[in-house]
Structure formats: structure tokens, C-alpha cells
Amino acid sequence: MNARKLVVLLAYVLFLLVPIYWLLNMSFKSNTEILGGLTFWPQQFTLDNYRVIFTDRSWYSGYLNSLYYVCLNTVISLCVALPAAYAFSRYRFLGDKHLFFWLLTNRMAPPAVFLLPFFQLYSSIGLFDTHLAVALAHCLFNVPLAVWILEGFMSGVPKEIDETAYIDGYSFPKFFLRLFLPLIRSGIGVTAFFCFMFSWVELLLARTLTSVDAKPIVSVMTRTVSASGIDWGVLAAAGVLTILPGVLVIWFVRNHVAKGFALGRV
Amino acid sequence: MKVQNNHAWWLVLPVFALVAFSAILPMMTVVNYSVQDIFDPTTRFFVGTDWYEKVLTDPRLHDSLLRQFIFSACVLAIEIPLGIAVALSMPTKGRWASLCLIVLAIPLLIPWNVVGTIWQIFGRGDIGLLGWALNALGFSYNYAADTLDAWVTVLVMDVWHWTSLVALLCYSGLRAIPDVYYQAARIDRASSWAVFRHIQLPKLKSVLLIAVMLRFMDSFMIYTEPFVLTGGGPGNATTFLSQTLTKMAVGQFDLGPAAAFSLIYFLIILLVSWLFYTAMTHGDQNR
Numbered sequence: 001m002n003a004r005k006l007v008v009l010l011a012y013v014l015f016l017l018v019p020i021y022w023l024l025n026m027s028f029k030s031n032t033e034i035l036g037g038l039t040f041w042p043q044q045f046t047l048d049n050y051r052v053i054f055t056d057r058s059w060y061s062g063y064l065n066s067l068y069y070v071c072l073n074t075v076i077s078l079c080v081a082l083p084a085a086y087a088f089s090r091y092r093f094l095g096d097k098h099l100f101f102w103l104l105t106n107r108m109a110p111p112a113v114f115l116l117p118f119f120q121l122y123s124s125i126g127l128f129d130t131h132l133a134v135a136l137a138h139c140l141f142n143v144p145l146a147v148w149i150l151e152g153f154m155s156g157v158p159k160e161i162d163e164t165a166y167i168d169g170y171s172f173p174k175f176f177l178r179l180f181l182p183l184i185r186s187g188i189g190v191t192a193f194f195c196f197m198f199s200w201v202e203l204l205l206a207r208t209l210t211s212v213d214a215k216p217i218v219s220v221m222t223r224t225v226s227a228s229g230i231d232w233g234v235l236a237a238a239g240v241l242t243i244l245p246g247v248l249v250i251w252f253v254r255n256h257v258a259k260g261f262a263l264g265r266v
Numbered sequence: 267m268k269v270q271n272n273h274a275w276w277l278v279l280p281v282f283a284l285v286a287f288s289a290i291l292p293m294m295t296v297v298n299y300s301v302q303d304i305f306d307p308t309t310r311f312f313v314g315t316d317w318y319e320k321v322l323t324d325p326r327l328h329d330s331l332l333r334q335f336i337f338s339a340c341v342l343a344i345e346i347p348l349g350i351a352v353a354l355s356m357p358t359k360g361r362w363a364s365l366c367l368i369v370l371a372i373p374l375l376i377p378w379n380v381v382g383t384i385w386q387i388f389g390r391g392d393i394g395l396l397g398w399a400l401n402a403l404g405f406s407y408n409y410a411a412d413t414l415d416a417w418v419t420v421l422v423m424d425v426w427h428w429t430s431l432v433a434l435l436c437y438s439g440l441r442a443i444p445d446v447y448y449q450a451a452r453i454d455r456a457s458s459w460a461v462f463r464h465i466q467l468p469k470l471k472s473v474l475l476i477a478v479m480l481r482f483m484d485s486f487m488i489y490t491e492p493f494v495l496t497g498g499g500p501g502n503a504t505t506f507l508s509q510t511l512t513k514m515a516v517g518q519f520d521l522g523p524a525a526a527f528s529l530i531y532f533l534i535i536l537l538v539s540w541l542f543y544t545a546m547t548h549g550d551q552n553r
Binding site for chain 1: 268269270271272273274275277278280281282284285287288289291292293295296299348351352354355356364366367368369370371372373374375376377378379380383384385387388392393394395396398426429430434483486487489490507508509511512515516521528531532535536539540543
């Protein structure tokens with residue numbers, strides 16, 4: 001690697017990490033230190049901010065709620081997207097191209113448009129303030145994406161494998177579950193990663209569809225603003241804790257993610 | 267060649283049902299709002315196309331639409347070249363490549379309001395490194411009061427947040443170029459610019475289309491990050507389209523105009539994504 005490339009890369013990584021470092025730095029400070037003056041690292045190192053979050057039920061239940069609906073959404077998205085992606089990658093059928101485009105347009109729909117109708121829809125069927133409501137709402141943009149990525153991965157598997165399996169007497173479900181899914185294992189992992197990612201970072205729909213029981217962490221965070229001003233330390237600590245699950249998840253798929261970002265098409 | 271088989275619809279049916287439930291029903295509700303004047307749940311009048319005529323002449327909406335287009339254009343102009351540059355600079359294999367991938371992906375995995383929070387803290391003159399450093403260097407910087415500062419901060423925040431996506435897309439595109447191309451280039455003693463121009467860039471075309479499309483759509487729908495960072499201010503300087511709509515619908519309860527404009531908003535996005543999609547599938551056929 002030559003020097004110019006190294007400089008570009010280092011500069012960019014620095015640009016990415018400094019704001020995150022600042023958040024981390026702040027989460028270990030007390031509020032008096034934060035507001036007292038600018039310090040580049042915590043002078044009086046404290047874990048109090050994290051203690052607040054881990055001992056207060058309304059705080060940590062926010063994390064559990066978020067993880068719950070994110071996982072639920074990932075499972076639902078994968079279960080419906082797998083057969084559909086297979087159909088798109090193997091067959092031509094009536095209206096397939098239009099259907100595929102229509103699915104993609106939902107990935108493009110601005111969530112702000114759907115806020116109020118979603119609220120009314122889920123209220124009227126009694127799902128308001130449940131994890132299922134958020135999981136289903138997030139399917140709006142995650143399912144199309146999952147179909148798109150999986151279709152790319154499945155197209156990379158030669159058709160001859162399907163035909164050989166049928167000649168050997170496999171039924172479709174048996175072939176699909178025993179032979180085909182293991183072949184696109186990495187694709188499924190990457191798709192799950194994307195579903196997790198987009199569901200985890202979304203705020204608008206999650207906040208609109210919940211009030212108490214399923215309140216996600218992203219809307220619990222607004223609590224730090226009170227009459228006495230903003231509790232910066234706790235806010236920073238909560239922010240740091242929302243970054244961790246994502247880092248953990250990407251660690252698992254790091255070897256496949258390069259292919260995954262090409263949406264399986266390269 | 268794919269086989270013609272209409273039974274494949276059975277495999278697509280669950281997706282169709284699920285997405286139809288969360289897309290068509292709400293969409294019809296929006297259409298319903300857009301042609302009615304709603305006072306309360308029982309009192310409503312049919313008003314036809316009045317709301318459409320109203321929003322098409324509403325200067326506030328024109329302003330935020332214009333801001334939105336400028337913002338998306340700036341985002342694309344910065345993030346696409348930067349993303350390509352970063353992707354070209356990344357190590358190709360080994361432990362460092364994995365580490366790079368993980369670091370690059372971090373901003374993508376941070377909840378959007380936390381992204382806003384990070385920059386809100388980072389940019390403040392009293393407790394944030396960026397604001398403090400700029401003020402110490404003699405620039406008067408205050409994103410909460412100065413229009414230009416607010417714009418630049420929102421833009422830098424978006425670059426911070428999303429350039430990684432472009433970089434990762436390009437990186438995976440670059441990895442897919444067979445080594446023989448580079449060998450041929452070495453034999454021809456091609457310069458690194460020529461390699462980029464005649465090998466890497468053409469091969470990146472399809473990936474770049476996806477990147478441009480995703481970045482255009484997502485920046486066009488941006489809501490949470492500027493909302494947390496600046497709250498749309500100072501004045502209306504960073505109030506983008508989604509936020510204007512939400513204000514109208516939820517804040518002032520102007521459901522009719524908000525719904526009418528939502529549909530126009532959606533149609534704009536639909537049109538642009540159709541153009542990209544056609545370009546993409548057209549490219550596939552030529553390959």
C-alpha cells in the first residue's frame with residue numbers, strides 16, 4: 001500500500017472515530033466536569049452514568065424492548081423473504097418485474113408519510129404499543145431489502161443444483177431446507193445483519209407505534225432532557241450503549257460483509 | 267434462462283401480503299385524507315382536489331422542497347467521490363481489511379437520533395470538541411444560531427454517517443474485479459489513473475448506481491438527524507421535507523394538505539427510483 005492511500009484512509013478513520021471518542025469520553029465524566037470546562041479525557045473517571053442506566057428499569061427495559069422487536073423483525077423478514085427471493089431468482093412469472101419494483105418502492109417510501117396511518121391502523125387492530133407492531137412496521141423497508149439481497153445471493157447458485165436434486169427425488173421443501181439454505185448461509189447471515197441494522201437505527205415509526213410497554217431505547221433517551229437542563233453524562237452513556245449491539249453483530253458477519261454490501265450481485 | 271412458472275406466485279404471496287398490509291392500507295388512508303377536510307373523527311367533507319391546489323402554491327412547501335433538493339445534491343456530490351476514494355485506499359485482504367470494514371460500518375449501526383446527539387454534543391462551543399476547536403481557532407461557529415454553520419454541520423454529519431455505505435459498496439465492487447484485468451494493465455504499463463478510469467470505474471458502474479440510488483432516497487427522506495441536531499432551525503434553514511410534513515400532520519393537524527403533499531413527495535421519489543431502476547436493469551441486459 002502506498003503512502004497516499006494510507007493518508008486518505010487514516011484521515012477518514014480519524015474523522016469517523018473522533019466524534020465517537022468524544023461521546024465515550026463524556027460518558028465517563030460527571031456532569032459538573034462536563035460543564036466545568038473542556039477536558040480531553042475524564043479527569044475524575046466515573047461509572048455513575050452507566051450505573052443510572054443499569055439500575056433504572058425504565059432505562060434498561062428500553063434496550064430490551066428494542067432488541068426484542070429488532071430480533072422479531074429479522075426473523076419475520078427472513079422467513080417471508082427466503083421463498084420469495086427463490087421465486088424471483090429461479091422463475092419468470094406473471095408480473096414479476098413489476099412486483100419486484102413495487103417492493104423496492106416501499107424501501108423508498110418516506111416514513112413521515114406513513115406515521116399517522118400506521119398509528120391508526122395498528123390502533124384499530126389492537127396492536128398499538130406491542131413489539132409486534134413495530135416489527136411489522138419495520139417489515140415495510142426490511143422485507144424488500146431482504147428479498148433484494150437474497151435474490152442476488154441465490155442467483156449465484158447454479159441452477160443445475162436444483163435440477164440434480166429433483167432428479168434425485170428431493171421434494172421442494174426438503175431440497176430448500178436441507179440443500180439450498182446451507183449453500184447460501186453467508187447470504188442469510190448478511191441479510192439478517194442488514195435487517196438488524198435498519199430496524200435498530202429507525203426511530204420515527206418505533207416511537208410513533210409505542211407508548212409504555214414496548215417503548216424503544218431511542219425514545220427513552222429523550223428523557224434526559226428535564227427542567228434542570230440536559231443530563232449530558234447519562235445521555236452520552238446511553239448513546240454509547242446503543243452503539244455496542246451493532247458492533248457486536250458486525251463482528252459476526254465481518255468475513256461476508258464485503259460481498260453482502262454488493263447486495264449479493266457482484 | 268429462467269423458467270416460466272406462474273406457480274411461483276405461491277412463494278411470493280407471503281411477502282406480497284405482508285408488504286401490502288403495511289404499504290397499501292396506509293397509502294389508501296393517506297389518499298383518503300388528501301381528498302377530505304377532517305374536523306374530528308365523525309365530521310368530514312369531501313373536497314376533491316382542493317388540497318392539491320393549495321399545496322402546489324404553498325411557498326413554505328416550495329422552500330423546503332428546494333432545500334431538500336439542494337441538500338441531496340450536496341450529499342451526493344461529496345459522498346460518492348469520497349466513498350470511492352476511501353474504497354480505493356482500503357487494504358485488500360488480511361486482518362487490517364476486516365478491521366477497516368468494522369470501523370467503517372460503525373456509523374451505519376448507530377441509531378439515527380444518537381447520530382444527531384453525537385454531533386449535537388460534538389459541535390457545541392462549550393462542551394464539544396469541534397465547536398470548541400473552531401472557536402479557539404478564531405472562527406465564530408455556532409450551529410444553533412448561524413444558518414451557514416447549521417447547514418454545514420448537518421451536511422458534515424450526513425457525510426460522517428453515510429459515506430461508509432458508499433465506501434463499503436464500492437469496496438465490495440472492487441473485490442469482484444478479476445486479477446487478470448490488473449495483470450493486463452501491468453503488461454500495458456497503464457498508469458494508476460488509467461487503471462482507475464478504464465478498469466475500476468466501468469466495473470463499479472452497477473454498484474455505484476445502487477449507491478447513488480440509496481443515498482439519494484435516504485437523504486431525500488432525512489428526518490431524525492437534523493431534527494435532533496438543530497430542530498430545523500435556525501429559523502427554517504434546516505427544516506427538510508419530512509419534517510415540514512410531520513409538523514403539518516401531527517403538529518398543526520392539517521391532515522388534508524399534509525396527505526396531499528405526502529403523495530406528491532412519494533411520487534417524486536417513485537419517479538427518480540424508477541429512472542435508476544431502469545438504468546440498472548438496462549445495464550444488466552447489456553452485460
